[in-house]
Amino acid sequence: MRRSVYGAFAAGLAALLASGTVLAKEGSGGMPQLDPNSFAPQLVWLAIAFLALYLVMSRLAVPAISDTLDKRQAKIQGDLDAAEKANEETRSLVAAYEKRLADTREDARKLMRERGEADSAAAAARLQALHDKLAAEIGEAEKRIAAQRDEVMQGLERMAEDIGQDVYAKLAGQPADRAALAAKIAAAAPGTRGGGSR
Template structure:
């Protein structure tokens, strides 16, 4: 068995020691620190990114809340403005309506007054006309002039009788 050739042991041990020590130095001084740095850098980077993401998320939530608050404020203000304007308009309309109604009442009263005056006047001239007609008719019937006053009294009496 070649593994038990004792004269082959020393060169194998010597070269095992040389290569193993060289590999150990290469690993511990060069390769492993390099890999370790890269892994650490990655871990730090990932942690940073996660932190930043959390912060940004919080910020976004804040902005959203502010936006919603602004929106709600604007809506409330608009509501208030609409309410104020519509109240004012309603008040104006009421005032104008009141004034118009008052004017209409006054106009109606004035017109009624004028109508009454006109009717009184008409009534007055009617009795005078009636008296004239009565006098003229009486003159034709009796062939002599009739006193105005008598005619008037007769008309008044007749009017009273009919009324």
């Protein structure tokens, strides 16, 4: 394909050269590009201009641009690295936070469990104490009741003896033998003697 392109260019050039010679006949001097007198000044100034531009480019422009591009690249890379580092830091901070949160939660749970155990132990002890106190009070009350009952029974016996004596005296017209009467009453009501033992 390249060769066919060359062919096309060669043909085009030939055509232009031909047109140049035709124009030359009209008195305009042909293709000015082919005038050998014009070669030397063009080559001299091409060398000067090209060398000048080459020096400007290689000494000034290329170092300036590559320096700038490097600096920009370094800046972008530095920013990216910083961002990466910040991201890493954030991740580790989040991890530390989460670990602390989990630890704290665990501590709280343990504390609550311990507190709960202590509370129930204390409650049980208090309950026991209450229970004991109540039992003691009940026992005392029972003793008191028994004592009162004995008293009442004794009073009742004495009353029965008095009533028996009075009834005997009215009926028989003479005072009764107190001891014998007491024995008879006691025999009639055996449960009243030795109170408290039901």
